[in-house]
Amino acid sequence: MTVRVRIAPSPTGDPHVGTAYIGLINYCFAKKLGGKFVLRIEDTDQTRCTEASAQAIYGSLKWLGLNYDEGPDVGGDYGPYVQSERVKLGMYGQYAEQLVEQGDAYYCFCTARELEAMKARQRAAGEPIMYDRRHRGIDLQEARARASAGEPFVIRLKVPLEGEHVYKDRLRKSPVVKAWKDIDDQVLMKSDGWPTYHLAAVVDDHLMAITHVIRAEEWLNSLPKHTLINQKLGFTAPEYIHVGLLRNADKSKISKRKNPTNLLWYRAQGYLPEALLNFLATLGHSHPDGRERFSLDELIAIFDIERINVAGPVFDLGKLKHLQGQWFRDLSTERIAQEVHTAIDARFTALLPLFRERMSFGADFIWQAEPFYAESVTPHLDDLVPKGWDKEQSRAGLEATQAMLKAYAATETPLWDAATLEKLVRDLLEAKQWQGKQLFMSLRVALTGKRESPPLFDTMANLGAMRCLERLGLAQQKLK
Numbered sequence: 442m443t444v445r446v447r448i449a450p451s452p453t454g455d456p457h458v459g460t461a462y463i464g465l466i467n468y469c470f471a472k473k474l475g476g477k478f479v480l481r482i483e484d485t486d487q488t489r490c491t492e493a494s495a496q497a498i499y500g501s502l503k504w505l506g507l508n509y510d511e512g513p514d515v516g517g518d519y520g521p522y523v524q525s526e527r528v529k530l531g532m533y534g535q536y537a538e539q540l541v542e543q544g545d546a547y548y549c550f551c552t553a554r555e556l557e558a559m560k561a562r563q564r565a566a567g568e569p570i571m572y573d574r575r576h577r578g579i580d581l582q583e584a585r586a587r588a589s590a591g592e593p594f595v596i597r598l599k600v601p602l603e604g605e606h607v608y609k610d611r612l613r614k615s616p617v618v619k620a621w622k623d624i625d626d627q628v629l630m631k632s633d634g635w636p637t638y639h640l641a642a643v644v645d646d647h648l649m650a651i652t653h654v655i656r657a658e659e660w661l662n663s664l665p666k667h668t669l670i671n672q673k674l675g676f677t678a679p680e681y682i683h684v685g686l687l688r689n690a691d692k693s694k695i696s697k698r699k700n701p702t703n704l705l706w707y708r709a710q711g712y713l714p715e716a717l718l719n720f721l722a723t724l725g726h727s728h729p730d731g732r733e734r735f736s737l738d739e740l741i742a743i744f745d746i747e748r749i750n751v752a753g754p755v756f757d758l759g760k761l762k763h764l765q766g767q768w769f770r771d772l773s774t775e776r777i778a779q780e781v782h783t784a785i786d787a788r789f790t791a792l793l794p795l796f797r798e799r800m801s802f803g804a805d806f807i808w809q810a811e812p813f814y815a816e817s818v819t820p821h822l823d824d825l826v827p828k829g830w831d832k833e834q835s836r837a838g839l840e841a842t843q844a845m846l847k848a849y850a851a852t853e854t855p856l857w858d859a860a861t862l863e864k865l866v867r868d869l870l871e872a873k874q875w876q877g878k879q880l881f882m883s884l885r886v887a888l889t890g891k892r893e894s895p896p897l898f899d900t901m902a903n904l905g906a907m908r909c910l911e912r913l914g915l916a917q918q919k920l921k
């Protein structure tokens with residue numbers, strides 16, 4: 442048996458560090474056993490998935506060196522590797538039909554309104570929120586007639602009403618047990634004729650001859666459904682292995698509120714792929730010799746899936762920075778020069794338009810743009826308190842702006858550009874009935890350490906969310 446593993450990210454938003462983590466484990470597992478590592482794109486939720494996001498996943502995995510043997514942009518014998526393309530080829534409908542025919546799935550005609558009312562009633566009664574299986578007994582002929590007459594429907598999985606699903610995951614000491622009665626009659630086909638993740642993933646793992654599904658433990662809850670679908674369709678199920686989720690320091694699931702999760706961010710910051718992979722590796726898999734620093738090839742050599750951390754490794758950016766430093770200083774002088782140039786150029790191109798009106802000599806750029814290159818600035822206390830405001834007002838102004846920006850930065854896809862930032866700050870001013878003049882001066886000084894700078898909102902846009910929030914925090918401390 443050839444080992445075949447896959448990762449199956451959904452292309453919503455930015456490429457996620459969790460995808461790299463699960464990708465790394467799958468990659469090592471495949472390489473260690475002479476198997477294949479497959480990338481499949483799961484985009485059946487067309488309202489949330491974008492092509493740009495899929496492209497960013499391809500680019501990020503390649504940047505990291507997690508080269509997949511088969512995938513959307515590299516091909517392979519089991520394609521297409523994008524689910525929306527498979528939907529268009531009609532690859533899922535027959536399986537849903539088979540389940541219906543066998544009596545293992547059924548047509549459900551509940552309207553959105555009915556489902557809402559059901560939920561409201563369950564909520565009021567303090568019952569668990571789930572489909573109450575009211576169409577489970579529907580006569581198949583009658584259901585087919587209604588469907589052909591054009592009535593919208595979904596197809597639901599008929600989950601057993603008694604007994605338990607028991608699964609011994611090889612990474613866990615005791616089996617994971619779940620009562621079937623607590624599991625929803627999962628929708629398999631949506632009313633638009635598209636499969637849900639659950640049906641599509643199981644069918645594709647089968648059609649793509651996947652032998653091991655290694656994924657994050659958040660999918661453990663879905664496992665009973667997946668086992669049932671496999672069983673009823675007569676598939677030999679892959680082995681399912683659930684690894685610990687990356688976590689914030691407070692043990693919650695890693696989130697961008699508390700950690701950078703976007704792989705593009707790491708790349709733009711100049712993190713070396715070697716360092717990021719090394720870091721992710723140490724989170725999941727310790728080195729038998731206790732070593733902290735090792736390469737991808739070394740990891741493959743010592744890799745053992747049984748050693749994988751299930752406890753939910755804590756993502757510690759400080760540790761990553763430490764490893765990054767070690768990798769960086771070991772680079773050749775040419776490579777370091779290249780990294781320096783890349784870092785300077787990336788900022789320079791964006792900053793030059795802000796300064797050209799203010800310069801008489803090329804060298805003017807160096808001191809004027811200094812706050813944009815510096816790690817931090819040291820504003821003067823007097824400058825932070827503009828005319829007409831006292832210390833406490835300035836502090837409160839910075840605090841309110843920081844809180845507002847922090848909340849905005851944590852939204853799904855914040856646009857950190859001058860126009861958006863200006864609107865946000867002006868809305869805040871209006872809400873607080875503050876004068877722009879004073880707040881703008883405090884902000885300018887807090888962010889740049891100077892009383893003069895390029896336009897405030899361009900300044901904020903170019904500093905980026907992290908540095909803005911950090912500098913606003915430091916200035917408040919100064920004002921205390």
Ligand code: GLU
Pocket residue numbers: 448449450451483638642655656657660
């Ligand atoms: N599409 C799922 C995700 O976004 C894949 C889960 C799985 O690996 O089965 O993570």
